[in-house]
Amino acid sequence: MTLNAGTLLGRYEIRAHLGTGGMGEVYLAQDTQLERTVALKILPPEFATDQQRMQRFVQEARAASALNHPNIITIHEIGQADATHFIATEFIDGVTLRQHMQGVRLSLLEALEVAVQVSGALTAAHQAGVIHRDIKPENIMLRTDGYVKVLDFGLAKPTGSGAASIDTEAQTKMLVNTSPGMIMGTVSYMSPEQTRGLALDGRTDIWSLGVSLYEMLTGRVPFTGETTSDVIVAVLDREPPPLSEYLTDVPAELQRIVRKSLRKDKEERYQTIKDMLVDLRSLKQELEFEAKLERTAAPGFRSGDFVQRTSGQREHAASATEREIVAETESVTPVRNTAGTEAHAGASQSKRNRWLAFSLIGALLVAGLGFTAYKLFWHKSGAAEVAHFQTIRLSRLTSTGRSVMSGISPDGKYVAHIVSDGTQRSLWIRQVASTRNVQLVAPAESNYFGVTFSQDSGSVYYVRGERNQPVKQLYQISVLGGEPKKVLTDIDSGITFSPDGARFVFLRFTPGAERETDLMIANTDGTGEQKLATRRAPDAWFFPSWSPDGKTIALASINAKLNWKVTIVEVQVADGQEKMLGSKMWLDVFQLAWLRDGSGLLLLAPADDAPDSLQIWLVDKQGGQVRRVTNDLNNYVSLSVTADSKTIATVHQDKVSNIWVAPNADAARARQVTQGSGWGYGLAWTPDGRVVYSSNASGKTNIWMMNADGTEPKQLTDLPGTNLHPAVSPDGRTLVFVSDRDAEGVHIWKMNPDGSNLTQLTRDKKESFPQFSPDGRWIVYESWDSGRPTVWKISIDGGQPVQLTNKFSKMAVVSPDGKLIACSYWTEQPGSPFVLALIPFDGGEPVKTLTLPNTAVRWSSDGR
Template identity: 30%
Template sequence: MLSTRTKLGPYEIVAPLGAGGMGEVYRARDTRLGREVAIKVLPESFSKDPDRLRRFEQEARAASQLNHPNIVTVHDFGTHGGAPYVVQELLEGETLRERLRAGALPARKAVDYGIQVARGLAAAHEKGIVHRDLKPENVFLTSDDRLKILDFGLAKLAAAEAPGAEQNGLPTATQATATGIVMGTLGYLSPEQARGQTVDQRADIFALGAILYEMLSGASAFKRGSSADTMSAILKEDPPELPSDSKVPPALDRIVRRCLEKQPNQRFQDASDVAFALEALSGTASHLVDAAVQTRPSSRWTHRLVPALALMAAVAIGALAGRRLFRSEAPQPKFTAVTFRRGAVFNARFSPDGNSIYYAAAWDGNPIDVYVAGRDDPGARSLGASGDPLLAVSRKGDLAILAHAQYLYHTSYVGTLALLPPSGGSPRELLEKVREADFAPDGETLAVVRAERGKNLLEYPVGHVLYETPGWISYMRISPDGNRAAFLDHSVIVDDRGDVAVVDRNGKRTVLSHDWEAEAGLAWSPDGKEVWFTATKSGFGLGLHAVTLDGKERRLLAIPGGMTVLDMARDGRALISRGTSRYGISALLEGEKRERDLSWLDGSGAEHISDDGKLIAFENWSEPNGLYYAACIRKTDGSPVVRLGEGLVLALSPDARWVLTVKFTALPQLVMLPVGAGQPKLLPRGDLVAYQLGATWSHDGKRLIFTGSEAGSGNRVYVQEVAGGDPHPISPEGYRTFSRSIAMDDRSLIVAAPDSSLVRMPVAGGTTTSIPGTEAGDLLVGWASDGKRIFVYHPAELR
């Protein structure tokens, strides 16, 4: 122990502050600058331990690289009498551990602290530094309630490691560390740390999840009666449910649990993503806790999307490439409005010279059309392609459009690929059943996404299949060098959640960014080093993100109302559509003249109504419900909403006692949620790897009929007994069900065939028969009560 007035270079010891495993801490005075500082000294006896000495010196080097308000500042380091020391800013306050001795924190405060920790970690991770010992003792709360991360003594300098430094699989800073040592603090170790495996920034995200859980519950997520039991809990057990009286919003609970996923690839991949998700909650601070019990939105909306999208040219946004937005040296983007009418923008592209903008829009309730506008001219003229969406513009000026287009969902159509001259005229038809298309840099070779045999096929060039999926593909774009196609990959038809992926000319698919709650819009950066996309982890507010080909991600821009990136010019200008959208549920009950609004928050849909018309089951994807949706029920008399749990809602049982959902686990899982008292029932998945919307229950309640797919296969119709057993297919590939497919006698189904026509199929499987009076593209509403008629509608005819 150093005595008062001991000199360490220009620093004079004032008083001891404490001691820990990494050394002793003193209050000291910097005699040069006249300020008080904190000095951590490794005692000389400890410094004889090479491993402890190396770790101490590593802490000083790591922390000295960091300059962030949520990380303790390191001023200097040196040695005294053979003992090394590090000089840090002096903090007044208490550690988070001391604060937690009084019990759990309010949700608002836990979110605020979580955001600060996540921001600090993001700054460290950006420098290649992983903390690896994050815990409440290493989180300091200053007297003005600012948070500082302490002690990067176990930090891993990922970027500075020699090749092969971790080939022995140990979570240590260098390969020289003794074999078998697991570094970190029990109770906050990630599973990969506990196993002695390779560690990256996702270990810190796990520790942050454990801290968030402890702040919200007042108890450790994994601490048990012994070290062995604690280690086992980290490896095998989920943390206990948060106390029912903790008033933690479901969205916050999901953020915590996602941080605590056992598999690193199922957690948030970046601390900035955690901060972003938490900020989305704190951004509606007055509703942070109340949102979990709110029963009515502030405004009424119909079930249809209410579009109000405008196209903008962000004339300086390309300067953000390679820079961090909102730093002093990064220019602010400048926006120029391109469209001024009410409606929806579906796609937009720059002309080859960048001086004109081609876009597809549906204005004022009219069909979609293709327009061209000059760079400096607010006017636009139609190219006479009414009803034909725009897909791409080649470097030679040709436009790829969809003739005879049939609207599907979101901004997606299917039709016949055709080429349109840049000045308009008669299109030349090329290929049927096309959903997406883009030109290679040569201006002639085309890549397409085609609907075929119940799958979506990505072909580049046409006829050469690089990737296929029973889900759907959107915003497919060819890289500037022509060697890859980037796209948004959605596993569930109609649902816009998904991943950002690329596929090369050899068919090797790589997922660059995982598990977005909603994504729409994609473009390559001009240099081809990044894929820019717009997406969100919860709610409707899509933000602009960029990801490199090796998966390094950054957030570029967020604006109120969200946005969709559509194209990038060679000079760095971007085309962005911006607007608002709301989904809701309205019901007209028997004997009433006015509709009732049965929505919850601002994102309700996929509703299923009970046979007596007294109850609806639906899903809600509003921001407070986070990444994995909320399965809800509500009586049609307007009683408050009841949130049953997580999941995508597929069906309501005939007795209205169960709601069938898909839970988004590593492999999707069918779950029956009880409407009243009872426990959820997990159904065996057999060999299925994906489920689609449109399940139906037999009228006797004993069987489920739904659409799913096995690995490498297209969608098929499956039957599964509720009492148990694996699902079994009853159709070839390419067929799919609706939410009320089954006939009144439970013996046959109405399903969509591969050519989108409606056919009748025996539940036991067998030959299908066509339905007179229907046409390709019709969708089933349900059966008449007499079992002899069906109700259908045609999406293209809806306005």
């Protein structure tokens, strides 16, 4: 039976015929009630009396509808109109994997991307107790936006808790005796136990995915034969040709993954699809990182070898002008965020579906590829002038992952690095010439930073801060291990040594009314503290670096009068006088390091047109000229240099963030609704259950809106600068967000939900983290105008803002009844901890404090 355009099946209007599947015809249709496009799979009337076909038809709908995952087709309804049975599903704008391959093999990264998304879908299915049992290219669709969808759960069956097996002998016999067109396609992807009609578990899907991955890579299935019986014999008895027979330079890890998924004994196969997913994702991230280095590094760079430039004579690897960068590379698998970064969770105000959303961002979303070394040539046209880097060589040093900061010893023999496992941090060291990492300091729920070696390379200094405690300590430990020794207390930066190694300099932030940044000098044992210079709030210094001649200390200087831009300054050691080094005003600066001859400074900073990516730069001391050392899409978050300036140590971090949605109070059922990086800057629910979020997916950070399942993303702002931290009014008519589009500061703006009627609300120097009051009349936010955050509020109509706190307080959220504000709070008394404070909505002293981590919070819907 063929349905013509315009035919109505219940509330569905047929638009076009899409194709024919094993269970019937598939049509494009319009849901006339919900006004959405759907796909209708229709069981022919002659099959309606076939009990087996009807059972499979219903089973498909029930199996798929029980799953809720972005990589699994969404079932809207199973219905009947007169004598016609149908399933209404989401319409997938794309092609099947079979159509996409068309007899050719995919690239490594393309095949891995498909395999990762399919294994993600199967992980969700298996956790729900559902085995697919028919994974093959015909049942995998590729959407035009990059999403992969797993289709056709007609052979799937629930397994209860997920551990029970399924007797499939009858089902196997049915498949083997079906029409020739379906036999070959299905049997070729069957696991050995499935072809033999044995009990099945999730490992049969692992086999089928392995076969599909093999075919994506090679353009052919691993088990072939002229007849169905021949194929079954091959599946049971023969080993597939190795990938290297069809591919050149195939990664050994990829061969291992495919081999393990195609073990004939299921006990030797991957035991869970999640294990396979972890391996696939890790390999994909490693290949992506290597490809990105090849593609985006400066001209003349190539991973693993030297590329000679055409200017001048060829130079040898042993050249005395050779320079090296050691980089800890970080690539991420989305995991839940913890200390050191900010995670936002918001409960939906929609009564229809109460969900919890997670925005996962920041430095701890990492599963690293390891330290990586670059060899660099640079030429000098004069004694003090350093020209651009010319050639880079990459060689990997470690594969520990999870490192968030590193430092290299002056002699270049050691690299110390801080490792985070999410809740704890530890300090490790390795000899550059070896492959062994040694733990110096055991894991603890503390924040470690400021890794620095002594001038003789015999000790490692680091700063340790306890959770919720603002006062930090400096420790020293031998590179050979032993007990850490506390050197001094009350330090707020890493240290940098004088050229003779007898003293070091550091920063100390003074709380209270003064709110000063003091530049301090002390002996290497922590004695003899003296204040060299002071910077008063709202201005501040960061990242001191002592010059090789011992005369000056370079610092990053943030200045409120310069719209919070950062400049590089030098403070004279003799008298504390300050002068600017160059005229460049940076968006931000992270860490400084002098070159050995004092001719320039290396620093970490973002480019003006790429605020989310820190690069390594070189600032010339004499003329202040700025040159890029790295010019790629990576993000470098740590910087240190050897005494001879031949080696730089830096941490490369590749941040990946996604939005996840889960039933309220049931985070275990969280599902990912976005793909890739760029969703790390706040999110909010609308009253009708949509998500407003900030994303740099378009290249600039703007405000977006999408459905709760990740569909129909819409960009709301197209503004210069950075736009983030959105909030939605209770009636859904107004959105507020933070933007630095105004040249005079970072302010809060409001607009309509469609992006129209853009209006600036605040006009101080720097405001952030806006939140609506429950009645929608007020915006509560934090202001940095005084040099540290305090909580304020302003009418949604604008006007004069009202200060609510006069102590260090941030990340304020209003209670559901509008009576209280919860915020992170510090009394600014030395030694006092950060607490969660509850203050009256009209401001004043806290009415209650709670000892909680210094992080963002949300009220529960009942305000309790």
